[in-house]
Amino acid sequence: MILYFIFRRILWAIPVLWVVATVTFLIMHVVPGGPFDKEKKLPPEIKANVEAKYHLDQPIPRQYLLYMKGLVQGDLGPSYKYLGRTVNDVIGDTLPVSVQLGLLALGFAILFGLIAGMISSATAHSLWDRISMFIATAGISTPNFVLGALLIYLLSHRYRLFPPALWEGISNAVLPSIALGLAPAAYIARLTRSSILETNRQDYVRTARSKGLSEGAILFRHILKNAISPIVTIVGPLTAALVTGSFVVEFIFSIPGMGKFFITAVTNRDYPLIMGVTLVYAVLIVIANLLVDILYTLIDPRVKLQ
Amino acid sequence: MEENRFWKRFRRDRAAIASLGIILLLLAVSLFGNWIAPYPFDMQNTLESLSPPSRAHWMGTDELGRDLFSRLIYGTRVSMSVSLLTALSALIFGTLYGAISGYVGGRTDNLLMRAVDVLYALPDLLLIILITVVIGRGILGVFLALSLVGWITVARLIRGEVLRLKELSYIEAARAMGATHGRILLQHILPNTVGVLIVTLTFRIPSAILAESTLSFIGLGLTPPAASWGTLANEGWKALKFYPHLIIFPSLAIFITMLAFNFLGDGLRDALDPSRAEVPGPIAQTEIKRVGA
Numbered sequence: 001m002i003l004y005f006i007f008r009r010i011l012w013a014i015p016v017l018w019v020v021a022t023v024t025f026l027i028m029h030v031v032p033g034g035p036f037d038k039e040k041k042l043p044p045e046i047k048a049n050v051e052a053k054y055h056l057d058q059p060i061p062r063q064y065l066l067y068m069k070g071l072v073q074g075d076l077g078p079s080y081k082y083l084g085r086t087v088n089d090v091i092g093d094t095l096p097v098s099v100q101l102g103l104l105a106l107g108f109a110i111l112f113g114l115i116a117g118m119i120s121s122a123t124a125h126s127l128w129d130r131i132s133m134f135i136a137t138a139g140i141s142t143p144n145f146v147l148g149a150l151l152i153y154l155l156s157h158r159y160r161l162f163p164p165a166l167w168e169g170i171s172n173a174v175l176p177s178i179a180l181g182l183a184p185a186a187y188i189a190r191l192t193r194s195s196i197l198e199t200n201r202q203d204y205v206r207t208a209r210s211k212g213l214s215e216g217a218i219l220f221r222h223i224l225k226n227a228i229s230p231i232v233t234i235v236g237p238l239t240a241a242l243v244t245g246s247f248v249v250e251f252i253f254s255i256p257g258m259g260k261f262f263i264t265a266v267t268n269r270d271y272p273l274i275m276g277v278t279l280v281y282a283v284l285i286v287i288a289n290l291l292v293d294i295l296y297t298l299i300d301p302r303v304k305l306q
Numbered sequence: 307m308e309e310n311r312f313w314k315r316f317r318r319d320r321a322a323i324a325s326l327g328i329i330l331l332l333l334a335v336s337l338f339g340n341w342i343a344p345y346p347f348d349m350q351n352t353l354e355s356l357s358p359p360s361r362a363h364w365m366g367t368d369e370l371g372r373d374l375f376s377r378l379i380y381g382t383r384v385s386m387s388v389s390l391l392t393a394l395s396a397l398i399f400g401t402l403y404g405a406i407s408g409y410v411g412g413r414t415d416n417l418l419m420r421a422v423d424v425l426y427a428l429p430d431l432l433l434i435i436l437i438t439v440v441i442g443r444g445i446l447g448v449f450l451a452l453s454l455v456g457w458i459t460v461a462r463l464i465r466g467e468v469l470r471l472k473e474l475s476y477i478e479a480a481r482a483m484g485a486t487h488g489r490i491l492l493q494h495i496l497p498n499t500v501g502v503l504i505v506t507l508t509f510r511i512p513s514a515i516l517a518e519s520t521l522s523f524i525g526l527g528l529t530p531p532a533a534s535w536g537t538l539a540n541e542g543w544k545a546l547k548f549y550p551h552l553i554i555f556p557s558l559a560i561f562i563t564m565l566a567f568n569f570l571g572d573g574l575r576d577a578l579d580p581s582r583a584e585v586p587g588p589i590a591q592t593e594i595k596r597v598g599a
Contacts (some may be wrong), residue, residue, distance in 0.1 A: 141564035143561075144521075145523045145524075145539065153550055158544070240429040244432060263525075266439060267525070269439070285428070285429070
């Protein structure tokens with residue numbers, strides 16, 4: 001049953017990815033001016049050679065077919081900027097870094113958000129609750145780059161606790177993970193609080209309470225199980241948020257991840273790299289949404305996969 | 307009567323009232339900025355470059371000796387108008403799309419929503435960057451890109467509302483009396499989504515501010531001489547280590563504005579629909595996409 005569901009979802013992902021690939025291809029090829037016009041004026045013969053090498057001299061439909069043919073074989077084409085390297089090489093080097101950063105930030109967000117939300121709901125409407133919910137709203141309102149710059153200034157420049165850049169060890173990972181994970185943590189905290197408070201009003205919780213169970217047992221054994229499902233659903237959108245956040249965080253912390261290369265690719269008009277990275281992001285988000293749907297049914301058997 | 311109850315509930319929310327005050331102030335600053343700013347925003351004075359905040363320059367000066375306070379006021383006008391206009395145009399287009407999709411239903415709805423699903427598979431900022439690659443940067447490019455992306459969320463939301471409303475019996479009554487589809491949609495369904503629309507608009511604005519400033523900060527947004535809060539923060543970022551005042555003030559402006567709109571949105575939503583008061587707004591709005599986007 002579940003295998004059938006996964007299979008169907010993967011089948012549905014194929015047209016989505018095909019549309020994404022086609023649209024990005026069209027977008028990149030309606031742009032006036034090719035990647036080799038802008039920089040130093042190349043002599044016409046050399047330019048013709050370079051364009052022939054990248055099939056830019058072919059008509060667009062033919063270029064499209066060539067690109068799609070490569071794509072089916074998992075080949076994202078050559079990079080225009082990093083000569084001699086393919087887009088696959090660049091992504092192979094940068095994707096693991098971005099995934100590490102994303103997972104660290106996700107872990108931080110879930111841990112921190114759940115704990116803060118649970119404490120807040122246990123002390124609902126108290127001063128502590130109000131302060132932490134104010135901080136959560138503030139966290140949502142803080143752009144990654146503001147938080148990143150603040151962290152670098154305070155914890156790297158002022159007090160030399162953590163390095164301000166690069167990706168070489170655990171100490172490098174602390175600041176970027178916080179910069180990337182704080183806004184999602186704030187979301188999870190708000191959502192956890194409201195979800196627990198809502199579950200708290202259910203009859204079966206009242207029953208548990210009237211049986212004389214301790215508050216801890218009620219929270220962990222009865223409430224959390226049901227309160228967790230709305231939190232699971234946002235992991236999908238959260239992945240999207242981490243992706244966009246990673247552009248900025250990798251940019252300011254000089255982390256050699258996919259986001260940083262994406263920004264450079266955009267500035268350089270390195271079209272195959274732009275398209276390749278876009279596709280990888282689409283795949284990541286499709287996978288995240290699939291995982292969420294599966295998790296959802298495991299947590300709440302009432303939800304039927306369809 | 308309904309408005310009175312709404313106002314009574316809204317008034318009790320002190321954070322929302324304070325936020326409304328801040329937003330009105332920001333609007334005034336963007337409208338009357340040239341009378342408030344002590345210097346022209348592009349006046350250079352290299353003798354005073356990179357000076358820290360002082361009495362002559364409340365927020366200090368940048369490396370060309372331009373007064374940061376004046377530049378921030380000018381940036382307020384740019385950031386506010388870009389975000390208000392994009393939120394508004396996203397709202398209009400998204401409402402039309404969502405309303406038609408939900409009202410017509412059936413195969414059309416299916417097709418329209420599949421298109422939205424594909425766009426939903428990509429993060430907002432990524433789409434925005436791709437669009438600016440095509441139509442170019444500058445204020446117009448950024449405005450178009452933000453509008454072209456912002457409507458997706460609105461469309462899903464309004465479609466849901468319309469699907470719910472069109473099953474109600476007063477719509478059936480209107481149809482029985484021979485009202486045309488256009489009339490039912492415009493006169494009977496859409497007016498009932500106004501509350502949702504206002505709340506959505508309020509939450510779209512901070513998303514737009516976030517997207518614009520992020521884009522400008524990473525150097526893919528507005529290009530000089532246009533200056534938004536994001537471009538100012540980007541200039542400040544380059545001098546972070548020794549001249550932190552250059553990034554602190556634009557960052558504060560962005561932070562306070564987004565905070566104000568988020569609190570106002572929460573307050574409006576709670577006052578319009580008290581039954582959902584405990585649900586954090588942006589999530590109930592399927593607005594979660596904007597976390598960090």
